[in-house]
Amino acid sequence: MKGTFTKNFNPLITFEHKRDTYGFAVRPQHLQRYREYSNIYKVEEEERSDRWEDFLERQAESAQSPVNGISEEEGNAASHTEAKIQEADTVVEKTLQEGDTIVDKTLQEADTIVENVEEASSGSKSAAEDPVENVPEQEEASAEKDTKMHKVQIWTHIRPSLISIEDMMSFRVKKRKNLLNEEQGVGRKNNLSVIEEERPSKGAPEEDSEDEFYDMERSDPVQDTSSLDNVNSSSGGDAVSPEPFFPWKVELESLVRGGVPMALRGELWQAFVGVKARRLDGYYHGLLATEVNAQSDKDFVSASNGTSKGSNTGGRCANEKWKGQIEKDLPRTFPGHPALDEDGRNALRRLLTAYARHNPSVGYCQAMNFFAGLLLLLMPEENAFWTLVGIIDDYFDGYYSEEMIESQVDQLVLEDLVRERFPKLVNHLDYLGVQVAWVTGPWFLSIFVNMLPWESVLRVWDVLLFEGNRVMLFRTALALLELYGPALVTTKDAGDAVTLLQSLSGSTFDSSQLVLTASMGYQTVNEARLQELREKHRSSVIAAMEERSKGPCVRKDSLGLASKLYSFKNDHGPLTKEANAAEGLGDLQTNGDLCPLELIGDTDADSLPDLQEQVVWLKVELCRLLEEKRSAVLRAEELETALMEMVKQDNRRQLSAKVEQLEQEVAELRQALTDKQEQERVMLQVLMRVEQEQKLTEDARRFAEQDAAAQRYAANILQEKYEGAMASLAQMEKRAVMAETMLEATLQYQSGQVKAVQSPRAVHRDSSTVQPTQEPAQDIPTRKISLLSRPFGLGWRDRNKEPIEGNINESGQSTVTLQKDTNGQQ
Amino acid sequence: MATSGNKNINAKLVLLGDVGAGKSSLVLRFVKGQFVDFQESTIGAAFFSQTLAVNDATVKFEIWDTAGQERYHSLAPMYYRGAAAAVVVYDITNQASFARAKKWVQELQAQGNPNMVMALAGNKADLPDARKVTTEEAQTYAQENGLFLMETSAKTAINVNDVFYEIAKRLSQAQQVQNPSGMVLMDRATEKATSSSCCS
Numbered sequence A: 001m002k003g004t005f006t007k008n009f010n011p012l013i014t015f016e017h018k019r020d021t022y023g024f025a026v027r028p029q030h031l032q033r034y035r036e037y038s039n040i041y042k043v044e045e046e047e048r049s050d051r052w053e054d055f056l057e058r059q060a061e062s063a064q065s066p067v068n069g070i071s072e073e074e075g076n077a078a079s080h081t082e083a084k085i086q087e088a089d090t091v092v093e094k095t096l097q098e099g100d101t102i103v104d105k106t107l108q109e110a111d112t113i114v115e116n117v118e119e120a121s122s123g124s125k126s127a128a129e130d131p132v133e134n135v136p137e138q139e140e141a142s143a144e145k146d147t148k149m150h151k152v153q154i155w156t157h158i159r160p161s162l163i164s165i166e167d168m169m170s171f172r173v174k175k176r177k178n179l180l181n182e183e184q185g186v187g188r189k190n191n192l193s194v195i196e197e198e199r200p201s202k203g204a205p206e207e208d209s210e211d212e213f214y215d216m217e218r219s220d221p222v223q224d225t226s227s228l229d230n231v232n233s234s235s236g237g238d239a240v241s242p243e244p245f246f247p248w249k250v251e252l253e254s255l256v257r258g259g260v261p262m263a264l265r266g267e268l269w270q271a272f273v274g275v276k277a278r279r280l281d282g283y284y285h286g287l288l289a290t291e292v293n294a295q296s297d298k299d300f301v302s303a304s305n306g307t308s309k310g311s312n313t314g315g316r317c318a319n320e321k322w323k324g325q326i327e328k329d330l331p332r333t334f335p336g337h338p339a340l341d342e343d344g345r346n347a348l349r350r351l352l353t354a355y356a357r358h359n360p361s362v363g364y365c366q367a368m369n370f371f372a373g374l375l376l377l378l379m380p381e382e383n384a385f386w387t388l389v390g391i392i393d394d395y396f397d398g399y400y401s402e403e404m405i406e407s408q409v410d411q412l413v414l415e416d417l418v419r420e421r422f423p424k425l426v427n428h429l430d431y432l433g434v435q436v437a438w439v440t441g442p443w444f445l446s447i448f449v450n451m452l453p454w455e456s457v458l459r460v461w462d463v464l465l466f467e468g469n470r471v472m473l474f475r476t477a478l479a480l481l482e483l484y485g486p487a488l489v490t491t492k493d494a495g496d497a498v499t500l501l502q503s504l505s506g507s508t509f510d511s512s513q514l515v516l517t518a519s520m521g522y523q524t525v526n527e528a529r530l531q532e533l534r535e536k537h538r539s540s541v542i543a544a545m546e547e548r549s550k551g552p553c554v555r556k557d558s559l560g561l562a563s564k565l566y567s568f569k570n571d572h573g574p575l576t577k578e579a580n581a582a583e584g585l586g587d588l589q590t591n592g593d594l595c596p597l598e599l600i601g602d603t604d605a606d607s608l609p610d611l612q613e614q615v616v617w618l619k620v621e622l623c624r625l626l627e628e629k630r631s632a633v634l635r636a637e638e639l640e641t642a643l644m645e646m647v648k649q650d651n652r653r654q655l656s657a658k659v660e661q662l663e664q665e666v667a668e669l670r671q672a673l674t675d676k677q678e679q680e681r682v683m684l685q686v687l688m689r690v691e692q693e694q695k696l697t698e699d700a701r702r703f704a705e706q707d708a709a710a711q712r713y714a715a716n717i718l719q720e721k722y723e724g725a726m727a728s729l730a731q732m733e734k735r736a737v738m739a740e741t742m743l744e745a746t747l748q749y750q751s752g753q754v755k756a757v758q759s760p761r762a763v764h765r766d767s768s769t770v771q772p773t774q775e776p777a778q779d780i781p782t783r784k785i786s787l788l789s790r791p792f793g794l795g796w797r798d799r800n801k802e803p804i805e806g807n808i809n810e811s812g813q814s815t816v817t818l819q820k821d822t823n824g825q826q
Numbered sequence B: 001m002a003t004s005g006n007k008n009i010n011a012k013l014v015l016l017g018d019v020g021a022g023k024s025s026l027v028l029r030f031v032k033g034q035f036v037d038f039q040e041s042t043i044g045a046a047f048f049s050q051t052l053a054v055n056d057a058t059v060k061f062e063i064w065d066t067a068g069q070e071r072y073h074s075l076a077p078m079y080y081r082g083a084a085a086a087v088v089v090y091d092i093t094n095q096a097s098f099a100r101a102k103k104w105v106q107e108l109q110a111q112g113n114p115n116m117v118m119a120l121a122g123n124k125a126d127l128p129d130a131r132k133v134t135t136e137e138a139q140t141y142a143q144e145n146g147l148f149l150m151e152t153s154a155k156t157a158i159n160v161n162d163v164f165y166e167i168a169k170r171l172s173q174a175q176q177v178q179n180p181s182g183m184v185l186m187d188r189a190t191e192k193a194t195s196s197s198c199c200s
């Protein structure tokens, strides 16, 4: 049977794609991978449901040996389904009974319970139809009913088929309780003690887990399963009757490692934590009822928590403080989760408030809101309360208290383990200046909630709660570092390393791989080993703590020695025991818890039962501290030299890198230089060629100019000569005309004479007398030809040198030469 | 040598302050530019990284957003040790958160890196009607203690980037003054970053 919460938060139906089957938000960057894996999850879930069903059936058959009344009843049940129906009835009865007792206390809640009876029966019927597997359908069926009323189901027993498991686990709780009762007796730190005194029969969870671990170390652990030894080992001195042997425990363990079916998870977790053995009737409601008469109640709380460190601010104040913090965190717990509506948040508020009142030395610590929220999704409110009590008070004792000492110790222990297992990775992280604890601290404090995908978180919780200690935290962290170490080694700076580890772990969807790597690969990491390492580190954590509180915080400083004394004795129980095997301290030990309050308070009269003993003890402490200091100084020196070495090495590496680089550059420059020179040479050649060409063209130009000038000159001369020639031609023509006229005149004269004499013309022309006159007539055409042919004649240039006027003046003469020429031609 | 002038600085930055002052919201705004009404509570610490360019330098912030609850205080030194910068956040609508911020400043002055660049961020400046801490009061305190004050709003983004930008600027200036010997781890990392960019 699950509470309203469980039914409401509904696998597989109608969640926005941004939420997973549990209703939790999936980060956008993971959506794709989530979708890939959701089918694998479905298959896995079916398989494990079958396996568990089979296991539980066999359990039911073999449950003849009556461990308690209910299992007898269950033993008769022939089949699982029958058992379920029966169980449903039981639940109704129980709820009714419960209702009766509570009605007196809170009027408001009485209604709720009456309604719850209905709800419980309907819910259980639907569950009975479909006992283990096929969660979605079952949830759907019940979801309808739930929507109409959304009330708190206060308390339900787990289904009978799981009771033998619960019984087995209860031995763990009872044994622990007995040990504590034996050793401590008085000076209880939480409210249960007050009530316990009134009802000696009912036990209460205790916080001092060290005792249990001592016990464990004695019982020689078989292979890895220290937790199971723990469950099994019958410690002879105990008042509890020797534990029966559970032959199916190994099988159960492997089933748990394979995962718990969703439908059984809430109940199995309760069984693992041993809720039944822890529960006190009415205690939860009692805690909540105090709200009504607030003032008196707070006095009650502060009175009862004499040993709590928070009490030095006064009970009331502390209480107010939780309230504010719880209020702030309510909307910041799985924001937007469909089950965490107003009723859901109210339940969350009640749960956290009740826990804070139950254990004022822890009060409220951030992270618990997520645990409480998760538990409320899986089980009814009061069941969730007792589960939370078990987890915080037992499993995580000293973790979430004001100093968080165990949390710091665990980080040092983990660092040791990581150094041992992954030296290369640690080397690299050291080099980058990354502390593993930066990342793993939040992992541990949140028990991986919001750090891994939900499926993986739940699987880790399955194993952790089953084992009854924090071993699984370490194993999971180591497995994650194993998985992602190779990638981390490639990172170049601190930021990248942390980012990578955060994002890789955030997408560890392969939950089976994770859980199996963790629980199979790190079996030597067991509770005994962890305790050993914790012892080693605890003192340094406390010392650092004290050192720091000396600083700015005046309030703590005023407590001074007293608070130191207290913290050594209280938080540090086993260590001091070890350190002071000397007798008389036993006394102090028992009184120890009361000590600080009295010191802080008004009087110190009865707080110092034996001053001398205390002095002795303080001396021992002082010696030890001095020794520690010395070793710390030594270690610091060592580290410093190591650091110097590293830095030097680093510088050397850098320098050599630089030298290399410079050399390379020089080579490059040289290359460039030769290249340049080559280029220059080529350029020079080109230049020379160009110059030569230029010279040539210059010459050519000059010649051309000279030519041009000469031609121009020649042309001028020609022109002149032509003109001269024309002039002389004209003259010649005139002369020729004159000569002709003269010739005509002569001829006329002659003819005049010849007429008279009558002489023929032709005979006269052939005669020698005619000869000179014949010349000019013949001359005219010849002269014209030679004039034209003249420029082409040889040696014309030389003749140009003749003065022009001479030419002109000697026109007569030139005709003579012409005549000569023509004569020559003839 | 190709990279003259541009420096790469890796700076660890830590956010401290009371529960609900808005540390996570400021980081979310700065790194992703988002704001959600209900930011999940921070358990232990959360890491983010973001790079900013100022003048002649590139500053890569390695941001640690811490849990605000007082008891988580004991884990804080792990995160502020070796940090080059801190943003101490308070909620202007909550006087107690301002008192808490002062305590953080005191602690950083006593225990932190003496060259640390410290900013005081008065967040939720978008709620002036609910204001309980005056600007003057905070300004006076900041001046007396050598921090710079900015009133921010993760919701409206006012002054959010500016805080980080101012820090980056101061870091890049401080870097110039410091000698570049490799003795301090933080410097060493920076050196390394610079030289590696040089070689590439």
Ligand SMILES: Nc1nc2c(ncn2[C@@H]2O[C@H](COP(=O)(O)OP(=O)(O)O)[C@@H](O)[C@H]2O)c(=O)[nH]1
Pocket (backbone or CB within 6 Å): B017, B018, B019, B020, B021, B022, B023, B024, B025, B026, B036, B037, B038, B039, B040, B041, B042, B068, B123, B124, B125, B126, B127, B152, B153, B154, B155, B156
């Ligand atoms: N109005 C307003 N609300 C803010 C602002 N910053 C944060 N908040 C709200 O204050 C609450 C606490 O913020 P958170 O970042 O978780 O604080 P942290 O505990 O310091 O990390 C959340 O509900 C935010 O939505 C802001 O600038 N303005």
Ligand SMILES: [Mg+2]
Pocket (backbone or CB within 6 Å): B023, B024, B025, B040, B041, B042, B065, B066, B067, B068
């Ligand atoms: Mg936060």
